[in-house]
Amino acid sequence: xxxxxxxxxxxxxxxxxxxxxxxxxxxxxxxxxxxxxxxxxxxxxxxxxxxxxxxxxxxxxxxxxxxxxxxxx
Numbered sequence: 512x513x514x515x516x517x518x519x520x521x522x523x524x525x526x527x528x529x530x531x532x533x534x535x536x537x538x539x540x541x542x543x544x545x546x547x548x549x550x551x552x553x554x555x556x557x558x559x560x561x562x563x564x565x566x567x568x569x570x571x572x573x574x575x576x577x578x579x580x581x582x583x584x
Contacts, residue, residue, distance in 0.1 A: 516524070531543045540548075 531546075532541055534541050
């Protein structure tokens, strides 16, 4: 079954395309590239948070093992 857009749907799609892809002003980045940059920063922050949690867990585990073996009296 083939779906055909009417003129109103095509106009809405064109408006969305213009909103995200076309720059707001000459020399400015498009909203799509700004969203990509934002998502990249979020991903980097999530990765950093995971690394910090992993390292903290490893330090706690090593400290508990050291204490269990009688290293910290």
